[in-house]
Amino acid sequence: MAENIQKIAAEELISIQVINSIDYSFSTGPIMGKWFQGLKEKKFYATKCPSCGRTMTPPRGCCALCVVRSEDFVEVGPKGTVVNYDIAYYASPDPLTGKVRKTPYSALFVMLDGSARDIFAHEIKDDDIPKLKRGVRVRPVWNEVRTGSIHDLLYFEIDG
Amino acid sequence: MSQKKNRNVGIAGIGMTEISSHKENQNQPEMINEAVRAALADAGIALRDIDCVIHGNMELFEMVHQPDMWHVIGTGALEKPSFRITTGGTTGMTLIAAADNLVASGMYDIVMAIGFNKLQEAGSTTGGITNMADALWYRHLQTGALTSTSANVTIEEIGEERARRAAMKYRIMMDKHACLNERAHRRLGLEYDQIENLMKNSPPLIGELRLIHMCSQSDGACAMILASEEKAKKISKKPVWIRDHIAIHREETASNAYFPILSENSHRVAARKLFARNGITNPIEYFDVFEMYDPSAWWGIEWLRDFLLLDGDQVIKMVEDGEFDLDGKLPVNPSGGVTASNPISATAMLKPAEVALQMRGDAGRHQLKREVKHGLASGFGGVMWTELMILEKDLDWQGDNNG
């Protein structure tokens, strides 16, 4: 009897499988809009804080450190110096596509030339992953077709 | 006096579920209720004695929105004032900080805080965390909570071999603590003679970060009952006092987490300010235990340096010398830490909960041999923000150290 109750109880512990797929659309606002327009033209636009002088990439309309508006744009890069990096071997799902990412892939943290106290993050070309080091010089590689998105920049590659 | 507490606040009840990789035998409100009932039993009070309920999790994992609403049958918040709090990995500590504020202000006498996540239901925590990143540009890069950037810096500072060895020693020390904690999720039975083997053979996740270094993904809930001094003394035989806490946020742009725009990270700023306003000049001497939110062994060795305001390789030396062991100079994470147990929004709450259990002498097999009078607990979340809390066994700090 007790065994039977246990069996029924086990049968009633069910897990419901759910896969969500929802479309989103995010507004850039004018400051990030200028950034994406810049990518279309193969340019990196940063904002510069009028108080502390640091640049912000991608641009922000306010310096969070000084709490002042920063709406003046300066062009930085296109080359830069690697300040840190990650090389991912773990095949995590890409939430933008739902597909498992090809590994290894990189996250690259780069100080674009002319920047002050802020960095930009993107990827490095797969072939250059083994050569990644802090301090290495990199240059951007642009997509042929540019639409004003982060994918207008394909990746960085080692310069030299 | 920098804290503006109208009155003292004590931890009067602690309840937690067992932490494990899966709990198919319970749904979310059932799991929460187990912790709630345990906390009420520990305090020796009933649901009708609770004035206010604060509920918290990272809903992006389970994707059940407004959980505070769906979970009323588990939390017992029916017709009570109730708030929901979500601050990333910090959630569990923010819940306790908020409960402390609510009681200290005089608004409520007895507040129950509940933190939980049921990550097995989430499918992929890395997918969830990636969706948290800035939608306009950073999502295509975000690697979940996995990063090797701090390892890269530590290696540059002290050399590959010494850094890798210290990180693995720290990881094995955490496992040794976890093995004594019957509530811990991962208890692997690692030994120090496995350092070399694990340094080579644990599967690499990202850069220098290997599977063995990284925190677990767990199911579990924790509930804590905070009460005014008067009520805490009445309902609990061993109330533990929350002396002070501080939250330090950073401008969150994802990329700046990996590059020091300011000379100190949020942990070091939190520690410097909190210790200064409480007159604590030597945290290693002052504290008897530190429960630190350590998402990976690499972050563990880096962040200990920041929280304890150490410089250069002082912290590495302390790891090498076993100074953070249960019988060391400053025992760190007797619970086994986050690499052992990580039901994310309960995780940071398990830190002050463990400190309180140590002070009460109720920790169990991993109870420290020394008397635990002064404790420190930390939470971490988002790209880089910190919650840091001082707990005291006795109400005797006032008047001396309020500088």
Ligand SMILES: [Zn+2]
């Ligand atoms: Zn500024």
